[in-house]
Every structure is written in C-alpha cells, then in structure tokens.
C-alpha cells in the first residue's frame with residue numbers, strides 16, 4: 001500500500017490518541033532535535049488506529065503526508081509510539097535510534113524505517129506498513145499450526161534476515177510471531193528492529209520491563225526463569241536434523257546452541273523433505289557429528305575448526321577445571337583426516353612422541369597466543385562498572401579475543417595482549433567472598449561475626465558469573481537458595497587451604513546444613529554412652545586402677561574423624577554425665 005493515496009480514509013479502530021498540537025512543537029525535544037535523523041514532521045502524520053500495544057510502546061496505523069519537489073502523496077505507515085521517556089534519557093534513546101537508522105539502511109530482510117518523530121511528547125518510529133505478520137497468520141490457522149514446508153520457508157527468510165542484521169551488529173532481542181511481518185512477496189521480514197536494545201536501561205512504565213530484554217515466552221532460555229531450565233516438548237515427527245537443531249536452540253548456555261548459519265543449513269537441507277513409509281527421505285545430509293563429547297554439544301564444537309599448524313591441547317570435560325586425561329598436553333596439528341568415514345580425526349605432533357598421534361578433533365582445543373576458548377582471563381585494564389575477570393569465548397588465529405564479562409551487555413572484544421590468565425572456577429568448588437570485599441556486586445550471605453559464609457558453585461554462567469548455593473543453610477519455601485557472585489570477588493575454600501583444624505571443621509559444616517546437627521547428635525549419643533560406660537569403668541577402676549581425666553580425654557580425642565572441638569564437647573559432657581551419674 002505504500003505510496004498509495006489514502007487521504008480521508010476513515011478510521012476503523014476504537015483506540016485513539018488525542019494529538020495535542022502544542023506538544024508536537026518540539027518542546028522538550030528542542031535541544032535533541034538535531035540528534036534525530038531522519039526527522040519526520042509530526043504534522044505530516046495522522047494516526048488512524050492502534051494495531052497493537054506492547055510493553056515497549058504501541059503500534060499505530062497512520063497516514064503520512066509526504067511532499068517533495070517532485071510529488072505530493074499520502075501513504076500508509078506504521079508508527080511505533082514508545083512509552084513516555086523521562087527527559088534525562090531522551091538524548092541517549094535518540095542517539096541509539098540514529099545508530100539503528102544508519103545501520104538498517106538497505107537491509108533486505110528487515111522492516112523499512114522511514115524516520116523518527118515526536119507525537120504527544122512520545123518518540124515515534126515511522127516505518128513501512130506491512131499487511132500482516134506471522135502471528136496474524138497463525139491466529140487464523142487451525143490450531144495455530146503452519147505446515148512444515150511453510151515453517152521451513154519462513155524460517156529460511158528469517159535466518160537470512162537475522163544474519164544480515166547481525167552482520168551490521170544489530171541485536172533484535174524480541175523475535176516473536178507478531179514481530180515477523182510478511183511482505184508483498186509473502187516473505188518473512190523482521191519488524192521491531194532492536195527496540196528492546198534501544199530502550200535498555202531506560203525506565204519504562206512497568207519497572208519489571210526495564211530489566212527485561214524481549215517478551216517472556218520468546219526470550220532466550222537463560223533469560224526467563226533461569227532456575228527452572230525447562231525445555232518445551234518438540235514434536236517427534238519432524239525431520240531428524242530439524243528436531244535436533246530445535247532442541248539445540250533450547251540449550252541454556254548460548255555457546256552450546258546452534259548458530260543462525262547452522263539453523264539455515266539444516267532448514268535448507270530439509271525443505272524438500274518427504275515423509276514416506278515412516279521415514280524421512282530427500283533430506284540434505286548434515287555433516288555434523290551427532291555425538292555429545294564430554295558434555296559439549298555438537299553446536300559448541302562446530303564453532304571452531306582445526307587447521308594444520310594449530311597449537312592444540314586435550315579439551316577438559318565441560319564444567320571441569322582439569323582434563324580427565326592429557327593425551328595431548330601440547331601439540332601441533334600436522335594432518336587432517338578428511339576421509340569421509342574418518343571425518344573429524346586429526347594427526348597431532350606431540351613433543352616426546354615419535355609418530356603423530358591420531359585423535360578426534362573434538363577432544364582437542366586450539367591454543368592461540370597461549371589462550372583457548374573457555375579459559376578464565378583477567379582484563380588488564382580494570383573499570384568499576386565491570387568485573388575484571390571473565391571467560392574467554394573465542395581467540396582468532398590473528399589474536400582477536402571475545403570475553404564474557406559481568407557488566408557488559410555483549411561480549412567484550414579486544415586483543416590477546418589485553419588479557420592475562422586468571423583463577424579457574426568450576427561447579428562443585430567452595431568459595432567465599434574475599435575478606436577485603438565489603439560491598440559485593442551481588443548479595444551474599446553473612447556468617448557468624450564479620451566473616452562471609454562459604455557457598456558451593458553450582459553453575460558457571462557464560463560471562464563468568466558464579467551461581468552459588470549455600471548447602472550449610474537450610475532454606476524454607478520460596479526463599480531464594482541461589483546467589484550470584486563476581487569471580488573477581490571470591491576466593492576458593494578447601495580443606496587443604498583451611499589453615500587449622502577449627503577452619504577445617506568449619507569447612508566440613510559448609511557441605512550440608514545437617515553436618516552440625518548430625519555431629520552434635522553423635523556427640524550427645526557418645527556422651528550418653530560414656531555416661532553409662534564411664535561409671536562402670538570408674539566403678540571398676542575404683543576396684544582396679546585409677547583412670548585419669550586426661551586419659552579419658554585422650555581416648556575421645558583419639559577418635560580422629562571427630563574435629564577437636566567436638567571431641568572437647570563430648571569429653572566435657574562425658575565428664576559432666578559421669579559426675580552426675582556417679583552421684
């Protein structure tokens with residue numbers, strides 16, 4: 001409909017925005033107007049009716065009156081009217097919108113943006129109007145289901161559109177059926193370009209939404225109720241590669257998920273699939289190995305391919321601090337086994353071994369400039385806004401690095417010389433806030449006195465954030481049992497690092513809240529036992545020989561599995577009971 005005159009077209013909806021003409025005269029936006037490019041005069045926009053209302057704003061069907069030297073026309077546009085933004089944040093939002101506009105020029109798979117305006121004091125994004133969305137189409141279908149052919153066809157359009165946007169470093173962050181528009185050629189087009197990112201950090205009417213990026217049902221798995229890690233049911237009757245790639249999309253750690261290019265390849269390979277006699281035929285052969293190696297998914301492993309000349313070492317199992325076996329402590333790739341049946345095997349020259357070792361590539365990790373993806377690293381340049389410690393996501397052969405760090409919205413990018421190695425953390429380890437940390441980045445449990453409680457790492461997030469539980473604390477009902485920790489603020493606690501027996505015993509208590517009551521019960525039980533047995537002994541000893549208190553204490557303290565303070569309690573209680581009983 002773009003370009004077609006629709007002047008005087010009657011409004012069909014029941015929602016209206018009362019346009020206050022005075023407000024449209026750039027009042028609060030005066031100082032910011034020169035930031036807006038391309039600016040659209042609000043007087044040229046006539047809102048018709050509201051198409052939808054979302055957490056970030058409303059979308060209106062409107063008519064735009066466009067006058068140039070060559071023509072004058074009225075045409076339909078869609079207007080995304082953002083919720084009211086506080087004056088302090090306006091410049092930041094407009095700056096981000098400008099960047100978005102310049103990056104989105106010429107994109108084939110995304111909604112065309114005309115410009116920005118301000119109506120009723122609200123920032124409006126004026127865009128091309130499309131006749132419908134995937135969401136609208138689904139609403140009209142029986143059970144809301146597309147045929148597999150349509151899913152793959154639209155999916156391929158989408159994957160192309162998303163890859164195009166990513167190539168311009170635009171994050172969409174709100175992919176859902178109503179934000180996938182259908183153009184005149186029945187192709188899927190991305191709408192709502194990066195609006196959540198533009199509004200990130202800007203207070204919105206619902207304070208909850210300020211922290212959210214996207215729409216709950218369509219968020220990345222780790223964004224929405226991360227502690228549940230639920231996966232939806234994926235139908236069984238899909239072509240195997242399609243099912244496999246969809247399951248991969250629900251991996252909690254985004255490094256384990258397929259890339260958009262993986263999804264595209266699988267969808268392209270399956271678009272002519274035919275289901276015949278209980279089998280899928282005509283499906284493109286996926287060349288990915290379907291095995292799950294040491295906890296890594298095929299999607300994780302397929303992100304880096306080894307080449308001849310690469311330095312490599314054996315890969316640690318996922319979530320482990322140490323390799324299980326170091327077949328290759330350090331080596332160089334000298335050959336790739338490209339024979340189809342042997343796909344994935346490589347030849348590695350290892351120092352001290354005469355012939356090259358033949359191992360599967362997935363058991364190795366590339367080490368470049370001393371760094372391998374997954375290493376814990378410290379950024380040499382520190383800044384209070386972010387943690388100095390993070391997890392290396394990639395190191396290219398020419399030394400560019402990407403690191404997941406708490407405090408950055410996306411991966412931190414730099415070069416290898418910006419980094420140095422840092423302490424490694426993995427699930428199962430016990431950690432405690434360092435004694436010089438007085439106001440931690442995340443809430444932490446206090447212990448007795450001024451000492452921080454010790455917790456156990458239950459998960460390491462891709463940005464190095466530690467998810468910590470406190471097994472020494474008993475939790476009730478809905479009480480939050482998971483805490484977060486900045487790896488730069490904690491230190492490891494272990495039996496070997498506990499300086500004395502008292503600290504070792506305290507560390508024993510960190511393992512489970514039941515340890516203390518159990519030991520106390522054992523102590524009491526032993527005390528009662530002693531209460532019965534000691535008088536007998538005393539009785540005997542009266543007859544036979546004298547038993548000194550020091551000897552009795554020694555007997556109990558010799559129970560090596562009991563910490564000394566428990567032995568003392570038992571000993572004291574034993575004496576007390578003895579005294580009482582003997583009386």
Ligand SMILES: Nc1ncnc2c1ncn2[C@@H]1O[C@H](COP(=O)(O)OP(=O)(O)OP(=O)(O)O)[C@@H](O)[C@H]1O
Nearest residue numbers: 051052054055056057059078128129130133178191
């Ligand atoms: N350019 C457009 N042309 C036609 N319809 C559009 C356009 N952009 C959005 N829409 C439609 O407007 C409706 C509301 O869109 P909107 O993006 O506000 O919804 P939402 O995604 O639920 O909200 P939010 O983006 O704030 O999360 C949707 O049905 C969408 O398909």
